[in-house]
Amino acid sequence: MENIKTTVSIPEQGLEREAVLEELRRRKAGDPDYRAPRTFSLVYYMGEEHTQFIQEAYNLYFSENALNPTAFKSLKNLEHEVVRMGVDLLHGGETAVGTMTSGGTESCLLAVKTWRDYGRAKHPLNRKPEMILADSGHVAWEKAAQYFDVTPIRVPVGPDFRMDVEGVRKKINRHTILIVASAPDYPHGMIDPIEALGALAQEKNVPLHVDACLGGFLLPFIEAAGTPLPLWDFRVPGVRSISADVHKYGFSAKGASLILYRDMDYMEHQFFVSQDWSGGVFLSPGLLGTRPGGAIAAAWASLMGTGKAGFVDHAKRTMETARAFMDGINGIPGLAVLGKPPASIFSYHSTDKDVDIYAVGDQLTERNWHVDRLQRPEALHAMITPRHSRIVDAYLEDLAQGVNTVRAHPELKRQGDAAMYGMISRVPLRGAVRSEVYKMARKMYGPQGLLPGETE
Numbered sequence: 001m002e003n004i005k006t007t008v009s010i011p012e013q014g015l016e017r018e019a020v021l022e023e024l025r026r027r028k029a030g031d032p033d034y035r036a037p038r039t040f041s042l043v044y045y046m047g048e049e050h051t052q053f054i055q056e057a058y059n060l061y062f063s064e065n066a067l068n069p070t071a072f073k074s075l076k077n078l079e080h081e082v083v084r085m086g087v088d089l090l091h092g093g094e095t096a097v098g099t100m101t102s103g104g105t106e107s108c109l110l111a112v113k114t115w116r117d118y119g120r121a122k123h124p125l126n127r128k129p130e131m132i133l134a135d136s137g138h139v140a141w142e143k144a145a146q147y148f149d150v151t152p153i154r155v156p157v158g159p160d161f162r163m164d165v166e167g168v169r170k171k172i173n174r175h176t177i178l179i180v181a182s183a184p185d186y187p188h189g190m191i192d193p194i195e196a197l198g199a200l201a202q203e204k205n206v207p208l209h210v211d212a213c214l215g216g217f218l219l220p221f222i223e224a225a226g227t228p229l230p231l232w233d234f235r236v237p238g239v240r241s242i243s244a245d246v247h248k249y250g251f252s253a254k255g256a257s258l259i260l261y262r263d264m265d266y267m268e269h270q271f272f273v274s275q276d277w278s279g280g281v282f283l284s285p286g287l288l289g290t291r292p293g294g295a296i297a298a299a300w301a302s303l304m305g306t307g308k309a310g311f312v313d314h315a316k317r318t319m320e321t322a323r324a325f326m327d328g329i330n331g332i333p334g335l336a337v338l339g340k341p342p343a344s345i346f347s348y349h350s351t352d353k354d355v356d357i358y359a360v361g362d363q364l365t366e367r368n369w370h371v372d373r374l375q376r377p378e379a380l381h382a383m384i385t386p387r388h389s390r391i392v393d394a395y396l397e398d399l400a401q402g403v404n405t406v407r408a409h410p411e412l413k414r415q416g417d418a419a420m421y422g423m424i425s426r427v428p429l430r431g432a433v434r435s436e437v438y439k440m441a442r443k444m445y446g447p448q449g450l451l452p453g454e455t456e
């Protein structure tokens with residue numbers, strides 16, 4: 001069959017369906033292999049059996065729309081049950097409530113909107129709402145702050161890479177509408193000191209949100225597997241809302257997260273109601289209008305089909321694998337894991353000026369690994385699932401070789417992606433970086449759709 005060329009308009013006549021599908025298969029062949037797995041964090045892959053199972057669940061609700069909760073009632077009930085399972089898991093008791101969202105970002109956006117509106121209702125004179133978050137808090141919070149016109153106040157993390165409680169105390173003022181902490185944070189995998197932050201939040205009567213987009217469906221099972229963790233969920237009295245992604249460690253289909261509140265009086269500020277629209281009286285609980293029923297059904301199926309025992313088993317294997325990774329990395333001269341991550345998300349940096357960590361990243365790319373680069377401090381990132389147990393040794397071997405190559409070739413840090421990432425992370429004029437990224441976005445999403453590195 002002939003390849004289908006890059007398309008700029010809808011074909012006059014529809015093509016053979018098999019040819020269309022074949023073209024999709026051909027196009028994706030060059031993408032990173034998440035099954036092997038040679039990716040970290042982008043895909044949470046539990047294996048073919050589980051994937052087929054949630055695909056089947058997704059397909060059962062492929063066309064159903066959760067826009068109107070009173071139409072497909074079974075779908076509303078599935079959402080309710082996923083929420084209740086989340087509430088139960090995170091110790092929200094009888095009073096906690098929540099909704100499903102399309103992902104962590106929507107959960108974060110909604111939390112900021114909700115707490116902003118709650119703050120407005122309580123303190124109408126506060127026209128300059130502020131939210132406090134650590135440098136390690138996910139960028140989705142910054143996006144939320146920008147969208148909803150709340151000023152983000154960043155607090156540096158301490159030497160242990162956790163949110164600094166005294167730093168937070170200093171930033172609380174009459175404008176503060178929200179404190180956001182992470183369990184764990186995306187860059188370093190650390191759980192912020194939630195108990196101390198909860199006490200502070202209660203003392204100052206400020207809402208505390210725990211971003212457990214990563215940890216929500218992982219940490220409870222690490223605990224159940226016998227590894228004690230400090231409390232971070234609704235068991236901490238000052239915690240008023242939690243976000244938890246089912247499409248991460250819940251191993252669901254993409255498009256599934258939870259936003260949970262301790263009480264309906266908080267969540268009410270999330271709802272949108274329009275009573276006068278000519279299209280009808282309208283209630284919407286979240287950001288989306290049309291909502292894919294499949295994502296809800298797949299989330300329900302993943303939780304029901306895996307069960308607590310299954311998740312505990314995943315957690316054990318995840319922890320063992322992450323341990324092997326971190327010990328292996330700490331054993332490579334010139335590299336060290338940042339902090340002491342309690343779970344399976346971590347990053348590592350260079351402890352030797354002759355080893356440029358971004359050049360090491362390029363070596364991994366060259367050896368077909370897809371790794372994320374962090375800045376401030378410069379580091380490489382990994383997020384481990386049980387699937388990664390099969391590649392620990394291969395990864396560590398490639399990493400050790402990569403470090404040797406970088407030592408032998410100091411020029412590598414001035415070449416390839418290492419040069420670009422180094423420039424981006426080190427250039428003192430942050431505004432210049434920002435405008436370069438805007439330029440890149442204009443190219444990527446412009447008429448030519450050029451990826452970075454491609455030329456017109």
Ligand SMILES: *Cc1c(COP(=O)(O)O)cnc(C)c1O
Nearest residue numbers: 103104105138140186211213214
């Ligand atoms: C992934 C993540 C988010 C954003 O979630 P998406 O599903 O990617 O939109 C927010 N916070 C943390 C800590 C995350 O890891």
